[in-house]
Amino acid sequence: MELIKKIIIPLILFIILMVFSVNNFDYKTFSAINDKTLFEEKSELKKTKPKEEAVKIVNVDEETEDAIPKIEEIEEIINKVNENIELTSNKPLTSIEVQKLINDVLSLNKINFERRSTEITKESEIVVEKIVKILKNNPIFKVEIAGHTDSIGAASLNKKISQDRASSVLEILVSRGINKDRLKAVGYGEDQPLVEDDSDGLSEINRRVEFNILGEE
Secondary structure (H helix, E strand, O other): OHHHHHHHHHHHHHHHHHHHHHHHOOHHHHHHHHHHHHHHHHHHHHHHHHHHHHHHHHHHHHHHHHHOOOHHHHHHHHHHHHHHHHHOOOOOOOHHHHHHHHHHHHHHOOOOEOOOOOOEOHHHHHHHHHHHHHHHHOOOEEEEEEEEOOOOOOHHHHHHHHHHHHHHHHHHHHHOOOOHHHEEEEEOOOOOOOOOOOOOOOOOOOOEEEEEEEEEO
16 A cells, blocks of 8 residues: 555655646747748848858859959069060070060060051150160171061062061161161061951951061171
């Protein structure tokens, strides 16, 4: 009988406690707490998502900027050419090295002429000055100034135009102090194209003046 009391009485008390807890449980409060938690979690997601998207947008812009050539990079190339000219001013160079220096200058800016004229543009005067400096630093080499055109118009007229423009550049070099005996002007007209002209015979690339090192005096 004592054993039954020890088992039954605690069991009855446990059941009474459970019934009391269930009856007094506030489901509304519990639901409100859960709703608040979910709301806070969603709010945090909304706060973080725009930041992540903003970072992605910035990254895309940075990649786009990197893909576009910057003015600083262009200036750096020009400065590099100038440095090469300065560094080589006090030591003898081979004809190949002199040719490369001149080609580097012309690759940045070609010599252009005023429309229907043998007079070079103001911008091209800077190019000529750089070439004058190279030739003065390397006075032992002879140079051919080669004029070229595209194929629009008569071939004979193109040859005359290219000759006149090459001769004009030669005279500029002489006026800047380059010995005329070192220089030779040749007009090749349309005979030596670098690329195929368009259907109208036009080509900006083929219209050009080149400087070819011929050897030592």
